[in-house]
Amino acid sequence: MKKQFQAIVVGAGPAGSSAALTLARAGLDVALVERGSFPGEKNMFGGVLHRLPCLEEFFPDFWERAPLERHIVKKGVTFMTGTSSFNTTIEAGAFDTPPYNGYTIFRPRFDNWLAQEAVNAGATLITRATVDELVYKNGTLSGVTIAGRQGELLAPVVIAADGVLSFTAKKAGLRQPTFDPGQMAVGVKALIDMPREIIDDRFGLVRDQGFANEFVGCTAGVRGGGFLYTNYDSLSVGLVFHLASLRTSGKTPYDLLNEFMEQPQVAKMVCGGRLQEYSAHVIPEGGYDMIPELVGDGIIVAGDAAALCNATGLNLEGINLASQSGVLAGQAVIEAHKSRDFSKRGLEVYRRLMNDSYVMKDLKMYRKAPHMLHNDRIYNEYPEMVCSMMESIYRIEGAPKENMTKLFLKTAKNKVGLANLAADAFSAWRSL
Amino acid sequence: MNIDEIFDYTSFTIDREPHIVLDNQVCVGCDNRGCTNSCPARCYTWSEADQKMTFVYDGCLECGTCYVVCHRNAFTKWSYPRGGFGVAYRMT
Numbered sequence: 001m002k003k004q005f006q007a008i009v010v011g012a013g014p015a016g017s018s019a020a021l022t023l024a025r026a027g028l029d030v031a032l033v034e035r036g037s038f039p040g041e042k043n044m045f046g047g048v049l050h051r052l053p054c055l056e057e058f059f060p061d062f063w064e065r066a067p068l069e070r071h072i073v074k075k076g077v078t079f080m081t082g083t084s085s086f087n088t089t090i091e092a093g094a095f096d097t098p099p100y101n102g103y104t105i106f107r108p109r110f111d112n113w114l115a116q117e118a119v120n121a122g123a124t125l126i127t128r129a130t131v132d133e134l135v136y137k138n139g140t141l142s143g144v145t146i147a148g149r150q151g152e153l154l155a156p157v158v159i160a161a162d163g164v165l166s167f168t169a170k171k172a173g174l175r176q177p178t179f180d181p182g183q184m185a186v187g188v189k190a191l192i193d194m195p196r197e198i199i200d201d202r203f204g205l206v207r208d209q210g211f212a213n214e215f216v217g218c219t220a221g222v223r224g225g226g227f228l229y230t231n232y233d234s235l236s237v238g239l240v241f242h243l244a245s246l247r248t249s250g251k252t253p254y255d256l257l258n259e260f261m262e263q264p265q266v267a268k269m270v271c272g273g274r275l276q277e278y279s280a281h282v283i284p285e286g287g288y289d290m291i292p293e294l295v296g297d298g299i300i301v302a303g304d305a306a307a308l309c310n311a312t313g314l315n316l317e318g319i320n321l322a323s324q325s326g327v328l329a330g331q332a333v334i335e336a337h338k339s340r341d342f343s344k345r346g347l348e349v350y351r352r353l354m355n356d357s358y359v360m361k362d363l364k365m366y367r368k369a370p371h372m373l374h375n376d377r378i379y380n381e382y383p384e385m386v387c388s389m390m391e392s393i394y395r396i397e398g399a400p401k402e403n404m405t406k407l408f409l410k411t412a413k414n415k416v417g418l419a420n421l422a423a424d425a426f427s428a429w430r431s432l
Numbered sequence: 433m434n435i436d437e438i439f440d441y442t443s444f445t446i447d448r449e450p451h452i453v454l455d456n457q458v459c460v461g462c463d464n465r466g467c468t469n470s471c472p473a474r475c476y477t478w479s480e481a482d483q484k485m486t487f488v489y490d491g492c493l494e495c496g497t498c499y500v501v502c503h504r505n506a507f508t509k510w511s512y513p514r515g516g517f518g519v520a521y522r523m524t
Contacts, residue, residue: 037445037516042494044524106523128515148514165496167511179500181466186497188472190433191524234523247466247501254435254472261433275433278441279524280472282496 005031005124005155007333008144010131010168012039015303015322015329016161017114021058022330024121028337031153032115032123033144035130040111044279046187046227046238048072048102048212049110050320054327056099058117063098067109069231070210071100074203078265079383080217085265086386087213096209104210104229104236126153131162134171134299140342141172141298156342158299159329161322164284166292166305174301175292181243182374183286185224185311188253189238190261192273196233202269203230217383218260222249223376226260228269237261237270240283240316242374253280283318285311288367294354295347302329310362312369312431321359328353372431377416377424385415435474438491447517450489451509452498458506459485466501493519 007023009016012034020032036042049068056062063071073096076089095101119125126146135143135152143154160168164184169175203211215226224241239257246253261270284290284307291307294300302308303322310317332350336342354360389411393404402410412421433441459465460483467476473491476498478484499510512518 035512035515037520041520042512042518044521108521108523130512130515132511146515147511165499178505181500181503184500186470186472186495189524236524243470243497243500247464247470250469252435252469252472252474254433254474258433275441277522277524278433278438279519279521280493280495280497282500 003151003154005029005153006337007031007157007159008033008153008155009159009161010144011160011162011303011305012115012125013043013111013161013163013303013322014114014319015305015326016159017111017118018055018323018326019159019161019302019330019333020118020123021114021121022327023333024118024123025058026330026334027122028334030123031155032118032125033129033131033146033153034115034125034127037128038108038112039115039125039127040108043107043111044187044189044281045107045318046189046236046240047316047318048229049105050102050317051099052320052323054324063100063103067105067113069104069106070205070208071095072102072104072212073209074205074211076211076213078213078215079386080215080263080265081384081387082263084387084391086390102212104212104231106231131168134158134168141296144168156298157333157336157347159326159333160299160301160305161303161326161329162305164282164304164307166301168299169292169301169305172296172299174294174296174299180286181247183284183290183370184243185240185283185285186243186246186253186280187238187240187283188257188280189236189278190257190275191277191279192235192237192270193276194233194235194273198272199230199233199235205230215260215266217379218263218266219379220251220256220259221376221380222246222251222256223374223379225379228266234276235270235273237266242285243282283311284309285370287311287370288360288363289370291363294351295344297344298342300329300332300347300350302326308359308363310366311373312366317362324357324359325354328357366431368431372427375424375427377420381416385411388415438473442491442493443520443522444491445517445520446490447513449514451511451513451518452487452489452492452507453509454485454487455506455508456485456487458504462504462506464503467498470497470501472497
C-alpha cells in the first residue's frame with residue numbers, strides 16, 4: 001500500500017468526503033481513511049439532509065445523482081402529552097420543486113456515494129482503518145498510524161473529520177480532554193419498514209414527496225424531543241435526549257422510545273410497521289461555545305469533530321455544516337500546499353473561510369439557543385399547556401365559553417406560572 | 433422493541449478484543465452510574481446485590497454516550513473497534 005500522500009482525511013463522513021473531493025478535484029493526492037468496512041457503515045442520524053449548496057457546485061445535478069429518498073415538502077411540529085397532541089404543519093409548494101430544500105436519506109448509502117465520488121475524482125479510500133496515533137517527526141505532525149496495522153500513512157497535513165468524539169483532535173490537543181454532558185445529546189432511532197403506498201396514504205404524500213415531523217413533550221420530562229421522517233418505504237422514528245438530563249433521570253432511551261411509539265397518536269402513524277434496525281449516536285449540541293480549536297500545526301478539524309451542529313429547537317442542522325466545513329478545509333489545504341506552509345499559521349485560512357461562511361455565522365447567531373433549550377418547562381409544562389388550551393377551546397359542554405385571553409392566562413398560570421412564561425418568552429426571543 | 437433482542441435488529445461483527453475496557457472498581461464508588469440507564473444498548477448493568485458493574489461490549493452501538501456521561505473516568509481504554517469490526521448499519 002502506498003504510504004505518502006499530500007493530505008490525509010480521517011473519517012469518510014460528509015465532512016471528510018467533502019474535503020477529500022475538494023482536494024482530489026484540485027489534483028492533490030489525498031488519502032480518505034475510514035474505520036467502517038465501507039463509508040457510512042458506522043453512521044446514523046435522526047435528521048433531514050438539508051440542501052447542500054457547497055456540493056451543488058461539484059454536482060449541479062445533485063438531486064438526480066445522489067442516492068436520496070424523499071424530498072421534504074411537509075414539515076410539522078407536534079406538542080404532545082401522554083394522551084393528546086397539537087400539530088402545526090407547513091406544506092409549501094416551493095419545497096416541491098428543485099432545488100429541493102431537504103431530503104430523507106440512508107447514511108450507509110449516502111455517505112458511501114459521496115466517498116465514491118471522491119474516489120472517482122482521484123482520492124484513495126482506505127476502509128477498515130481506525131486511526132490510532134498521530135505521527136510526529138522532528139516535532140512536526142507528519143501522518144497517522146492505523147490500529148492493528150503495520151506502518152504509517154504520511155502527509156504534511158491531516159484533516160480530522162472523525163466525528164463527534166474526534167480522538168484525532170484530542171490527540172492533537174485541539175479539543176477539551178473531556179466533554180460536558182450539558183453540551184451533548186444522544187439520538188436513538190428505529191427504522192420501521194412500511195409499504196410505500198401506506199406511507200403515501202397515511203401522510204398525504206404523492207410521487208417522491210416526504211414528511212418530516214418533530215415532537216416535543218414525548219420524553220417523559222427528560223430534556224429532548226422526538227422525530228418521525230418518511231423514507232420511500234420505511235419510517236425513521238426516534239428520540240433525542242440531552243445527556244445531562246438523561247443520565248440523572250433513571251430512564252432509558254429504549255423504554256422512552258417504546259413509550260413514544262405507543263403514544264396513541266404516534267401509534268397510529270407507525271401501526272403495521274416492522275422494526276428493521278435500531279441505531280444510536282451522540283450529537284454535539286453545545287453550539288458555538290463548544291467549538292474546539294479549528295486549526296493546529298499540520299491539522300484542521302471539520303464536521304461533528306468541530307461540534308458543527310446547529311440545534312435551535314426547530315431546525316437541527318449538521319450534515320450541511322459538516323459538508324461545507326469539509327469543502328473549506330479542502331480549500332485551506334490547497335492554499336497551504338501553494339505556500340508550502342502547513343503550520344498553524346499557514347492553515348489559518350481555514351478559520352477565515354469558516355468565519356466568512358454561513359456555518360460560523362449561523363452558529364454565532366444561535367449561540368444562546370442551547371442554553372435556552374436547557375429549560376425543563378419546554379419538555380413538560382409547555383406541551384401540556386398547549387394541548388390543554390386547545391382542548392378547552394374546542395370542547396363543547398353546554399356552558400358559556402370563556403374569553404380566549406382569559407383562558408390562555410388561566411392555563412398558562414396553572415401549567416407554567418406567568419412569571420416563568422414571561423421569562424421563557426424573553427429567553428426564546430433573545431436566542432432565536 | 434425489546435432491547436434484549438438487539439442482535440435481531442442490528443448487525444455486529446464482534447472483535448475478540450474489547451474496544452472499551454472498564455475498571456469496574458471505580459464504578460463501586462460512583463454516585464451516579466448514569467451509564468446504566470443512558471446507554472442505548474444497555475451494555476452496563478449494576479448489580480445492587482453484588483455491588484458490581486458488568487459491562488458487555490458485544491452490542492455496543494459505538495454511540496459515545498458512556499464516554500460522555502461517565503464523570504469518574506472509569507475507562508482504562510475507550511477506543512473505536514479496529515477497522516471492520518463493531519456495529520454495521522445497513523439502512524439507517
